[in-house]
Amino acid sequence: MSSILTHRLFWPVVMLLVLFAINLVAFPGFFVIEVKDGHLFGSLVDIVRNGAPTLIIAVGMTLVIATRGIDLSVGAICAISGAVACSILLGSPNPGSVGTVVTAVVVAVVISLVLGVWNGFLVAVFGVQPIIATLILMTAGRGVAMLITEGQILTVNSPPFKVIGSGFLFGIPVAVLIAALIFTAAAVLTRRTALGMLIESVGINPEASRQAGVRSRGLLFTVYTFSALCAAIAGLVLTSNQTAADANNTGLFIELDAILAVVIGGTSLAGGRYSLAGTLVGALVIQTLVTTVYTVGIPPIATMVFKAAVVTAVCLLQSPTTNAVIASWRKPIAARFRKATV
């Protein structure tokens, strides 16, 4: 019992369940998942599908944060990735062909990887503080996206491209499959190899890690590049979902949602131990929160306050101080119990 209570995912999971319960009361069909036109259809499906881009970015963000860093540029990279893909599709005589779409996706991802390497370069080689290094691309990146789209919203009509964000495979949204793939890949790559432990080590004590022979520079390059890759993919999902590249709005503030998901998931911004499972729960909490606003019918003016209240609650419940207080309430009871059994 106490091990469940002290588990770092306890409160985020409780919050998720509470949000589910609120939705169920407001909308009894909330948990209903039916098959419509050969694919899954229901509120829960929407939550995981709409939450997919945030989750994808949050996975990359988790690893960056574990190294004591932060990546603010992911939203801008989303916009660039979408803008590149859409401009290639629009420039092609045959935007509907799978080949064109594959080209567009590959080019968008490669350009984003270059941007990730740039971030890694600033942080790992020049030792620029991550928040500053990625701030550069966060602001300049939108400008780059604007140049690519020439300030217009680029609408594309390409059925294969649309599949990425709105399509279904075996009845499951493709966006969810992509997110699951990235999540699993990140988990396997970091936990089945030594990458995860080394990332944590660099995040906890960079100098000790260096003296132990850990190649922290290479690790930093890797996590920032991976984060950019995640952002590129999330940008493609977002762009495909709205069938248009919108340099101004695609991925706007998604870096903050991703950071929040990581923090709700129990990974400290001070770096070190991270939890991808926590990030998953965090991303789901954030997306469910959005849906709750709609189903409960919270007036748009009060939406921000509502979200802030929930997030504050989660963060307070997770704080070490709160947990210490809760532990001190429990202790007398446990002590009495112990005496009784001895």
Add this chain to the structure above:
Amino acid sequence: MTAQNPVVSMTDISISFPGVKALDGVDFRLFPGEVHSLMGENGAGKSTLIKALTGVYSVDSGRMTLAGADVAFSGPADALRAGISTVYQEVNLLPNLTVAENILLGREPRRFGGIDWRAMRKRAKELLTGLHLDVDPGSLLGDHSLAVQQLVAIGRAIDVEAKVVILDEPTSSLDADEVAELFRVIRDLKSSGVAILFVSHFLDQVYEISDRLTVLRNGKLVGEYRPEELLRIDLVQKMIGKDIAVLDDLERRTHSAQSGGDLDGERPIVSAIGLGRKGAIEPLDLDVYEGEVVGIAGLLGSGRTELARILSGVDRPDAGELRVDGVSRRFRTPRAALSARIAYSSENRRAEGIVDELSIRDNIALALQADKGWFRRIPKKRQDELAASYISALNIRPANPDALVRNLSGGNQQKVLLARWLAVAPRLLILDEPTRGIDVGAKAEIQKLVANLAENGMSVVFISAELEEVLRLSNRIAIMRDRRLVADIDNDDLSVDSLLAVIADGSVTSGATS
């Protein structure tokens, strides 16, 4: 003195952490105007008891009184307000702030709602003068040596109107003169009626300054004694709980190792030729042979640590060359040195050694894993074997490979660090102050280990401020003074006095064979 009422009284105190019972029903009392030493091995519960007293940890059970009234502090700030002031084992100050700011942090003199900087410097200067410390209060703390930082921390502790001053290993980075200074300060405090809780691993110092001793072992109280009634050998036995055979054994072993150390005609595995770095060490020559323990002696700031950092690739040399097996090598990173199987264990355990949020197992495997690369993960089973074997070989406590290193005592953290370097099977192991802040038992264990390793063919460079230790372990001793290597002498009949003479005068002839 006992006729008085104790200023601090702790009764039946228990505290446990996940996997560790840190204190188990311990009693402790402290009278005004006395120096009371808290003795015990690492992990005995000394630091925990201090943290319980100062409110860092809340106690699971037991009763504490201060000047007769029940107390339970919510934290060090709370304890400080009640008159309990602490200087911790590791300096807990802010290197980015000035000396004056560090001394008066949180109680800065105020003027017109702002900080009165002038009064602050003046007050700090007075305190420093009282400590006979010639330091500019406006200079950054981080620019000073650890010893000065330690004295500044003490200055901070005595600035408050303290009833109780706790000094946890205050002398571990101080030289003899600085210790004398500190003791003078302690006696002043004592005569003004302050109760002093003193923790040190230096038995000489404990016997010199203490009025009373309390011995802990494995979280339990062994007893309270007066130093004049307790022989040193008995104290050590009470602390480690077994007879002193370990130490005798060590004496015999090292002497046999030394007598067998005939190294003529062999090629050194590592040699420095004119190796230097501006601002760190002047160019010097040094050879290390297989199976040899080379001690490096010298005062703080003599360049002994700087030499170790250059040998191990932590810092890069800008003069001379370094040869490994006769081949010239340039180590750009510690990683490169490690791949040549040269390992360095930093003197700064907390900042450059342990990775405190990781488990014992991960900490032990870290260097080995870093060497293998990201993707060739050491299998879990192998990691467990590694951890288990070092935990038992080095007697690491708690013997739980999943315990976070953060929760270990200083000595056990040091052992974990040693295990990390041993796991990469180095040919040359450079140990910088491996026994600092460690109790007699653990110290003996580590010394024994070093002797063992050399016997089995590993070369060791051993750096320590304790000359007895250097003398006991080394085949050869290199002496550093003012960033220069002033002597490189075989350890035949050397004594502490003869070493001191070289350190003081910088010349070998002035009594190396006394």
Add this chain to the structure above:
Amino acid sequence: MRRVNGARSGTTRKHAARVAGIAAVAALAVTLSGCAGGGGDQAASGPKDAGDIVVGFAQVGAESGWRTANTKDIQRAFKDAGIELKFSDAQQKQENQIKAIRSYITQQVDVIAFSPVVETGWDAVLKEAKDAGIPVVLTDRAVDSEDETLYESFLGSDFIEEGKKAGQWVVEEYADQTEPVEIIQLEGTTGAAPAIDRAEGFAEVIGADEKFQVVASQTGDFTRAGGKQVAEALLKSNPGVDLIYAHNDDMGLGAIEAIEAAGMVPGQDIKIVTVDAVKDGMTALAEGKINFIVECSPLLGDQLVDIVKKVVAGEDVEKRIITEETTFTQEQAVEALPERQY
């Protein structure tokens, strides 16, 4: 409150757009140099020869497609009229705009026109213009000033009127129906003038008949992704909905995707009314997926030219002139689409 025109140029000017604007300016400047000061050789009417008139125009920036169309139309109209236009781009900064206006005053232009970046802080510079005897015309956005004599006229859209037009179509469309009509409203960015006014005008008209029920009203932030996500959630919790009213085309386009994903036909199963009439919206209208669009036109160049001519000729002009705007049905969209420029 009138801060923004055009739904896309949502009031909360996103931080990134500022940088984007800087980046886009370089590209824009190239096209401008060809336009400004062109064609003084055309015949003119009125007391002062059109060829002798010089107008200074201080644009907000190039933050959206709507704004770009606005800029292009103004440049075209003045060129066609043979009036010299001095054009400046403020990159969404008031200080730049004030500088530009001061420089027009020193250059002794005949008329100054501008779209104020913000509502307040104009009194001083407008006073300078008035003292120099140069009349000022506001386009698209108003200023908040006690002294109405500081400017000659304000030319721009009436968002309340747009909401009313949308409401009127709904009232007519369901004139024969007696059962309740369930409506979902997709609002613009919370607090933005167009969002507030379009909701107000719409509510005023449909409020006359009790059968019209707005069952849910949430903000989609004027974006396609926002519209889609809100519509997905609201369609599930309000399965009986008949009509969606979106405050701009983009959110309407997002709603179309949500409706299609729910296995329904947009434009038939659920009707859609939007505001803006940008090209993507018009295309959807022509395809029958949207039922009715109220225009919010950026094309106010010709009207501005007329006002300038009148002011220079000393004729009286109305203090408030509404942009000439129309509405489009599906049939009209098919006709208008080929000529649609933005």
